[in-house]
Amino acid sequence: MDIRHLHYFIEVAKQQSFSKAAEALHISQPTVSKMIRNLEGEIGAPLLHRSVHSFQLTDVGEIVYAKGQQILQSFVDLAAEIADIKNVRKGQIKIGVPPMIGAHFFPKLLSSFHDAYPQISIKLIEDGAKNMEKAVINGDLDLAAVVLPVDPAVFEFYPFYQEDLRLVVHPNHPLATRAEISLPELREEAFILFREGFTLHYVIRDECRKAGFTPTVVCESSQWDFISEMVAANLGISLLPDAICRKLNPAQIATVPLVNPAIHWNLAIIWLKGKYLSHASREWLQFMQDFLEQQRQT
Numbered sequence: 001m002d003i004r005h006l007h008y009f010i011e012v013a014k015q016q017s018f019s020k021a022a023e024a025l026h027i028s029q030p031t032v033s034k035m036i037r038n039l040e041g042e043i044g045a046p047l048l049h050r051s052v053h054s055f056q057l058t059d060v061g062e063i064v065y066a067k068g069q070q071i072l073q074s075f076v077d078l079a080a081e082i083a084d085i086k087n088v089r090k091g092q093i094k095i096g097v098p099p100m101i102g103a104h105f106f107p108k109l110l111s112s113f114h115d116a117y118p119q120i121s122i123k124l125i126e127d128g129a130k131n132m133e134k135a136v137i138n139g140d141l142d143l144a145a146v147v148l149p150v151d152p153a154v155f156e157f158y159p160f161y162q163e164d165l166r167l168v169v170h171p172n173h174p175l176a177t178r179a180e181i182s183l184p185e186l187r188e189e190a191f192i193l194f195r196e197g198f199t200l201h202y203v204i205r206d207e208c209r210k211a212g213f214t215p216t217v218v219c220e221s222s223q224w225d226f227i228s229e230m231v232a233a234n235l236g237i238s239l240l241p242d243a244i245c246r247k248l249n250p251a252q253i254a255t256v257p258l259v260n261p262a263i264h265w266n267l268a269i270i271w272l273k274g275k276y277l278s279h280a281s282r283e284w285l286q287f288m289q290d291f292l293e294q295q296r297q298t
């Protein structure tokens with residue numbers, strides 16, 4: 001079985017389209033079709049069910065797709081290990097960073113890492129933490145900064161930051177002058193949350209349910225600055241990490257400590273358990289730990 005045939009078939013299955021797969025593979029669509037036919041001929045069974053309105057894998061196709069991904073990943077791991085031996089301290093790292101985390105934690109770290117390892121390039125991809133977890137599992141990312149908890153059976157992780165969420169309200173809000181606030185007291189408030197795909201979306205909803213109510217959500221966003229602007233416009237309240245609250249204009253927004261219960265914001269770098277981690281990624285993890293330790297001591 002030619003590994004290229006397997007690669008083309010998996011790309012077609014992922015894209016659900018011969019034309020999109022051809023574009024992603026940078027080859028012609030007839031070539032992709034021919035390779036798939038060759039693979040089906042070698043296996044002796046159709047892999048795809050094609051019709052005008054549907055595109056589905058056959059039962060054999062499902063097996064080839066699942067096992068084929070494992071085979072391709074083995075080839076990727078092999079190539080990565082060889083490249084590490086031949087090109088020490090060179091490579092590329094794909095790191096997922098939720099927007100709220102990236103702007104706050106990574107600029108100085110990235111700059112220092114680039115100075116130390118100018119031949120290692122870093123590609124940052126921004127999205128919600130839950131989407132980042134899926135991307136790490138799928139192999140689209142090497143590492144990702146996410147909000148804990150994560151499944152320890154799936155991920156290795158390095159915790160690097162912890163703090164609490166604070167209530168964020170308009171300065172004229174009745175709760176703005178409180179010394180602290182408990183979560184059950186917010187049951188009648190209108191919430192502005194991060195959208196689905198962001199861990200805080202689920203954490204806040206879960207904590208509200210534990211406190212005996214379902215939050216009324218009037219707006220969702222992927223950007224903390226947009227959320228804060230909506231609060232400043234008195235559209236509703238929100239819960240944001242203290243690190244973000246320190247960036248807000250106190251003339252436009254008031255923040256109040258949240259207690260009973262406090263909601264923690266625990267950040268970690270994750271990678272897939274059992275997967276080969278490139279030399280460049282290992283260097284990044286070690287550098288990050290050393291960098292943060294120095295920051296704590298100063």
